[in-house]
Amino acid sequence: MNYLKRVTERIKKYYIYLIFMILSSIRLIIGNGIHYTVYSSQYYDDQLLIRYAFLKYHFTSPNDNSLVKNMSYSFFLWLNGKSHLPISLTMSLIWIAVAIVGYLTLKKISTNKFFLICLFGYLAFFPSAFDDFLGVRIYREMIIIPAVFFLIFGLLNLIFISFSKEEKGTLKLLIWSFFTGFSLLFAFYIKESGLWMLLLCLLVSFILLAREIFLFLRNKQKNRISSLVFSLIVLLLPLGIYQAGTEAYKTINDHYFGVYEINTRTEGEVGKFVNNLYKIDANNRSASVWAPPAAVEKAFAVSPTLRSIPTLKNNILHADWSGETYDGMTAGDFLTWILRIAVVKSTGNWNEAKEEAFFKKVNNEIDVAFRTNELQRPKGRYQIVSSTGGYTINEIKKLPPITLAVLRNDFFMYGYKYTNSLGDVAPNVFPGNVANILNVKPLNNGDMSGKNVPLYNHLIKLYQLINPILLVIAFLSLVLDFIKSIRKRQFSLYGITSFTLLAGGVVLSFALSWFIYFLIVNRGADFGVRSLTMFYGVDASPLLICGILIPIALLFNLDFINKRKRVLK
Numbered sequence: 001m002n003y004l005k006r007v008t009e010r011i012k013k014y015y016i017y018l019i020f021m022i023l024s025s026i027r028l029i030i031g032n033g034i035h036y037t038v039y040s041s042q043y044y045d046d047q048l049l050i051r052y053a054f055l056k057y058h059f060t061s062p063n064d065n066s067l068v069k070n071m072s073y074s075f076f077l078w079l080n081g082k083s084h085l086p087i088s089l090t091m092s093l094i095w096i097a098v099a100i101v102g103y104l105t106l107k108k109i110s111t112n113k114f115f116l117i118c119l120f121g122y123l124a125f126f127p128s129a130f131d132d133f134l135g136v137r138i139y140r141e142m143i144i145i146p147a148v149f150f151l152i153f154g155l156l157n158l159i160f161i162s163f164s165k166e167e168k169g170t171l172k173l174l175i176w177s178f179f180t181g182f183s184l185l186f187a188f189y190i191k192e193s194g195l196w197m198l199l200l201c202l203l204v205s206f207i208l209l210a211r212e213i214f215l216f217l218r219n220k221q222k223n224r225i226s227s228l229v230f231s232l233i234v235l236l237l238p239l240g241i242y243q244a245g246t247e248a249y250k251t252i253n254d255h256y257f258g259v260y261e262i263n264t265r266t267e268g269e270v271g272k273f274v275n276n277l278y279k280i281d282a283n284n285r286s287a288s289v290w291a292p293p294a295a296v297e298k299a300f301a302v303s304p305t306l307r308s309i310p311t312l313k314n315n316i317l318h319a320d321w322s323g324e325t326y327d328g329m330t331a332g333d334f335l336t337w338i339l340r341i342a343v344v345k346s347t348g349n350w351n352e353a354k355e356e357a358f359f360k361k362v363n364n365e366i367d368v369a370f371r372t373n374e375l376q377r378p379k380g381r382y383q384i385v386s387s388t389g390g391y392t393i394n395e396i397k398k399l400p401p402i403t404l405a406v407l408r409n410d411f412f413m414y415g416y417k418y419t420n421s422l423g424d425v426a427p428n429v430f431p432g433n434v435a436n437i438l439n440v441k442p443l444n445n446g447d448m449s450g451k452n453v454p455l456y457n458h459l460i461k462l463y464q465l466i467n468p469i470l471l472v473i474a475f476l477s478l479v480l481d482f483i484k485s486i487r488k489r490q491f492s493l494y495g496i497t498s499f500t501l502l503a504g505g506v507v508l509s510f511a512l513s514w515f516i517y518f519l520i521v522n523r524g525a526d527f528g529v530r531s532l533t534m535f536y537g538v539d540a541s542p543l544l545i546c547g548i549l550i551p552i553a554l555l556f557n558l559d560f561i562n563k564r565k566r567v568l569k
Helices: 002-032 046-053 055-060 072-083 087-106 113-124 141-162 169-188 195-218 225-257 268-279 293-302 312-317 332-347 352-371 399-412 434-438 453-488 493-523 525-556
Strands: none
Touching (some): 002 113, 046 055, 046 434, 072 141, 087 113, 087 141, 141 195, 141 225, 141 493, 141 525, 169 195, 293 352, 332 493, 399 453, 399 493, 399 525, 453 493, 493 525
16 A cells, blocks of 8 residues: 555656656657758758768868858758658657657646646647758758757846856856857857847846856855856856867868868858858849949959959849849849859869968958048948948838747747659769668658558647737736736846846847848848748747746746746846
8 A cells, every 4th residue: 555655646746747758758659750951952051051061071072062051950961861850750759859858848837747747749740840941951041940949048047046046056067058058059050040039148148248247246255256267167168169179070070171270151251251241332233132242343343352353343244043033133142152253163173271372362462442432332231231231211111020030930930831743852962871870761763642641640730829929928928927926026037037138039039130131132032031031040949938837837837026036136
């Protein structure tokens, strides 16, 4: 009898983990039915990053596209090949890991088992994993959302542990610092738009470091210098891991390609040259045309180095880029690609070290021309970063609707759908068998539509139904938390954190819409609603989702003030 009682008590105590195991098993079964799509015809996107995943070929066969994109995603594909796990199983395990990390993070706010079970299921079955554009297509968008979730949860743990009086917090802080650092390093180099991740980590580190120093100065007798130094080192660890990884990445590229850069399309001297073209005052500049022909003409006029290659200007101005033009002019940032094509056509090859040295001279000449006013900067145009075009106030006023479209996609999963097709696979375009990287049966062009499609689409529709409800609940919870904090005359760590995440998600969505705008102008709004705002705006999704999960956790934490031992300092 006592034995049965002990068993019953243990089941009551640990049943949540049994439910987690059941949910994980269901997620693995469902994930195994996904047929991933390989668009090998996308030479500069899907095909390119799969080619990168054949690391031996990538590093020993340099060409003009070797350093045009970052490599975290390709490295992930390479690791998947080495693991001998089917890509469907790997992605399912990653989403289960997201759910586990989310559980470990938010149980610091609420220990309500019903909430934690729902949270685990919500993250494990997150619908972006089933969308044909974001999760099913073998491209870097399939990994960006879980990677950013890991980063956000890592930062949240650093914040929650630092602000708590929990015993043995230092060891936990060290573990989460390592986790956050590697998450930042990986996520940052998935795409070329990861600057916001670094800025977010810098902000969190600055706040936590300032707090540690303040507490030390306020309570000198209670804090030893050695403890302060250790805390500062631990809190700086994520940035240290990121910096060390970046230096290693650049060193490898320097060894194999001769340039100490991550990529030379948006960075380095080649990237700087294109950015300089965006800053030259010239006719026909618009929201869609960032570097009009007149800007190219002016750059050649002030640069003897550019003119030393007689055919280069003509090849830049008349390069064929899959019809991606606007009124006959190069649209948006497509010049970063066209430039490489033009150099190869004019010189016969592309040598990274040689091109970096060449464009360094060009940039020096352009910088001199700016200083002597031989070149003017456009008036009334504003850039959010140097690698995008400048917009007028009237053009900027057109960005909020695009931002709202991004938010609609990220909050309400608008436009998400699953279509079960393998896509246009052409194995002969790869340096090796792509099936060996994905660890699936030999791929072909066969359409797999019909099998399991209703199941995945029902999952997506479920989130489309509940997410608006969750948003309303989160808003009400934030209002209640704000009122409570005023009455108690103390700040709410969780409320402020949630608000910051939501605000950051909105700001990031606006920044992403800055880039998306030229594509919508160029391709048409109808195309942009489904494809562009979802595809390019997906980075903000984890920020926004975490922003609503925190206040919902607060709502379930009924004993938040009176019975919790983790009292804020």
